[in-house]
Amino acid sequence: MKLRATLTAALVGLGALLAPVLVAPSASAHGWISSPPSRQDHCAKRTVSFDCGGVQYEPQSVEAPKGSMQCSGGGGFTVLDNASLPWPRTSIDSTVTMRWQLTAMHATSTWEYFVDGRLHQTFDDGGARPPAVVEHTLTNLPAGDHTILARWNVADTVNAFYACVDVTVGGGGTAPAPEPTPEPTVPGPGQPGTPDGCDAAAWAAGTVYTNGDRVSHGGRLYEAKWWTLGENPANSGEWGVWRDLGAC
Incomplete structure (x- = not known):
């Protein structure tokens, strides 16, 4: 009886030691936007005037x-959905770099950015594993x-990871000057009858273009990758909104 009591006490003690290990949740480690500060980043840095709850301790989750x-x-973390709270706004220009801070580098399909519920830009990683710091320029x-x-x-x-960033976009961005209206020209042999020598309509600074729209400009054909307004195709570059499809 004494031996049985001793064994029972030992097992109870061992169970007490193992219980926290068995029931403790695994540590969450993923990522969030730190610049411009997202809502969960403000919570983690205590730059809000209200209680954020648990997200202040794990903005990456x-x-x-x-x-x-x-x-x-x-x-x-439903507090993040409450638009009536006084979330701080960051003043930015029309072009801004979003910086993610990752604590676990998950294989990634895409990064999507929505402005007031409308898809603005997408970045495709094709399943690659990102570095600890990821930046995208909007x-x-x-x-x-x-x-x-x-x-x-x-x-x-x-699953996906989410972050909302409240911003005030000012006039500090560098918007291209409107292009002068080209003078009518006579197409050369084999050229379609447009000023730039392409079948696509000429690019106009005041026109909104979305993914897949094609324009002609400076004798070349361009295709929009996402929503854009006022960005000159000739100045877009490899990572810009316009894809250069070559000379007309």
Whole structure:
């Protein structure tokens, strides 16, 4: 009886030691936008005037199934969805670099950025694993107060990570000057009858273009990768909004 009592006490003590290990959740380690500061970044840095709850301790863990348009992703940190709270706004230009701070580098399909619920730009990683710091440059942001929802879509799970950034877009961006109206010209042999020698309509600074729209400009053909207004195709560069399809 004494031996049995001793063994029982030992097993109870061992169970007490193992219980926290068995029930403790695994540490969350993923990523969030730190610049311009996202809502969860403000919570973590205590730069808000209200209680954020648990997200202030783990801004990297705003994870939920893909496809949500909520700042929380529809997960547990619902304080992030409350637009009536006085979230600080960051003043930016029409072009801004979004910086993600990652604590776990998940294989990534795409990074999506929505301005007031409308898809603005997408960056495709094709399943690659990102570095610890990821930066994306957004261009042609509309002026005024906006909320940018960023969605990091993980390639090998059904989940994504979410971050909302509240901004005021000012007039500090460098918008290209309007192009002068080209003088009518007579097409040369084999050229379509447009000023730039392309079948596509000539690019116009005051026209909104979306993904797949084609324009002609300076004797070359360009295709828009995402929404754009006022960005000269000739100045777009390899990572800009316009894809150069070559000479007409």
